[in-house]
Amino acid sequence: MPTIFIGENPRLEAVVEDTGSDKYVVITHPHSLMGGNMSNNVVMTAWRASLEKGLCSVRFNFRGVGRSDGSFDEGNGEMNDLATVIGFVQKPVIIIGYSFGAWVAARLMQRLEDPIPCIFISPPTAMFAFPSMKRHSVLAITGEADQFCSIPTLETLLDKDRIFIVKDVDHFWFGEEDRLVPYLKDKLELINPVTK
Numbered sequence: 001m002p003t004i005f006i007g008e009n010p011r012l013e014a015v016v017e018d019t020g021s022d023k024y025v026v027i028t029h030p031h032s033l034m035g036g037n038m039s040n041n042v043v044m045t046a047w048r049a050s051l052e053k054g055l056c057s058v059r060f061n062f063r064g065v066g067r068s069d070g071s072f073d074e075g076n077g078e079m080n081d082l083a084t085v086i087g088f089v090q091k092p093v094i095i096i097g098y099s100f101g102a103w104v105a106a107r108l109m110q111r112l113e114d115p116i117p118c119i120f121i122s123p124p125t126a127m128f129a130f131p132s133m134k135r136h137s138v139l140a141i142t143g144e145a146d147q148f149c150s151i152p153t154l155e156t157l158l159d160k161d162r163i164f165i166v167k168d169v170d171h172f173w174f175g176e177e178d179r180l181v182p183y184l185k186d187k188l189e190l191i192n193p194v195t196k
Contacts, residue, residue, distance in 0.1 A: 036100060
């Protein structure tokens with residue numbers, strides 16, 4: 001599937017699939033300095049689940065990754081990158097944020113007048129200080145053996161009934177991606193995007 005470029009200063013490399021749905025899923029990738037990009041195994045699993053639900057989808061590289069311009073900005077400029085992609089799609093949006101991408105999305109939600117519904121996969125609450133997400137439409141899915149997600153910390157940030165824990169899975173989901181798909185499909189039905 002051909003890539004496109006979104007925004008200016010920096011231009012962001014992205015892949016967009018328009019299924020004709022009135023909803024878009026925007027998918028964010030793991031840490032830019034640790035090999036994270038829009039072709040990551042979990043990002044691609046979220047992409048597949050979204051398309052199988054018939055939703056339009058966009059995945060993109062944060063600044064400094066792949067063919068996106070710019071350089072890593074400690075998650076600050078990356079919030080602007082995510083906002084740029086959300087603005088580009090011009091339709092109601094759901095964010096699926098994986099790892100570092102979940103942290104970027106959680107922080108962006110604090111800045112928005114109308115926070116966007118999010119599904120966070122393996123939010124790294126043991127690595128980064130996340131804001132409380134209790135007043136936002138957020139669900140989280142994490143592995144029981146996740147090395148970077150502190151589940152007790154996550155439970156202080158999000159009501160327990162919105163946290164879903166998958167047994168025998170760590171942060172990277174290698175070989176366990178198919179176990180993530182039904183969770184994502186189910187949660188995409190539960191969550192309603194904000195209409196701009």
